[in-house]
Amino acid sequence: MGGHEYDEGHTIAGWSGVAIATVGCAGLGLGVCGWRPGLWLGAVIVVVAALVTWGLHLAGWGKPPGPRPEAEWGLRVRDTAARAGHTGCLGCRMAGRRGEGAAGRATPGTSTAPAAPAAPAAPAAPAARPTVSSGAPESGPSW
Numbered sequence: 001m002g003g004h005e006y007d008e009g010h011t012i013a014g015w016s017g018v019a020i021a022t023v024g025c026a027g028l029g030l031g032v033c034g035w036r037p038g039l040w041l042g043a044v045i046v047v048v049a050a051l052v053t054w055g056l057h058l059a060g061w062g063k064p065p066g067p068r069p070e071a072e073w074g075l076r077v078r079d080t081a082a083r084a085g086h087t088g089c090l091g092c093r094m095a096g097r098r099g100e101g102a103a104g105r106a107t108p109g110t111s112t113a114p115a116a117p118a119a120p121a122a123p124a125a126p127a128a129r130p131t132v133s134s135g136a137p138e139s140g141p142s143w
Contacts (some may be wrong), residue, residue: 007073013062015075017053021046054091058082065089 027042056062060078064086072079085097092099 007063007067007070009063010073010075011056011062012075013053013056016056017049020049020052024049054094057091058095058097062091 024045031038060082085092085099087099
């Protein structure tokens with residue numbers, strides 16, 4: 001995008017979803033003001049906005065999580081990696097797409113090494129028996 005120093009994430013999927021959701025929010029607002037069908041109509045339109053945004057993202061008109069290279073900042077640039085899925089993307093995971101790094105590459109804070117076998121558990125200690133009071137009054141009220 002001209003004049004920007006960083007990726008703002010403007011995409012066809014994002015703008016389409018915002019435009020449709022704005023119409024849905026206007027319907028919800030009319031419903032709150034007294035036009036009863038506006039509540040249901042607005043809620044349905046907001047759900048449609050989410051589904052349209054998700055569908056466009058999966059079709060390559062969205063963006064992966066995180067910053068993109070500067071060459072991909074344009075609004076009309078299609079994401080060619082969307083078919084395989086984006087690593088760390090909830091929308092792609094919901095669609096069954098795991099991303100190119102899901103099988104071989106570890107995400108930050110995880111390891112691809114096999115887990116060490118668990119140590120055998122120690123035998124459980126017998127449960128402690130409750131102690132009998134010495135007859136001295138306890139602190140606090142005695143109701």
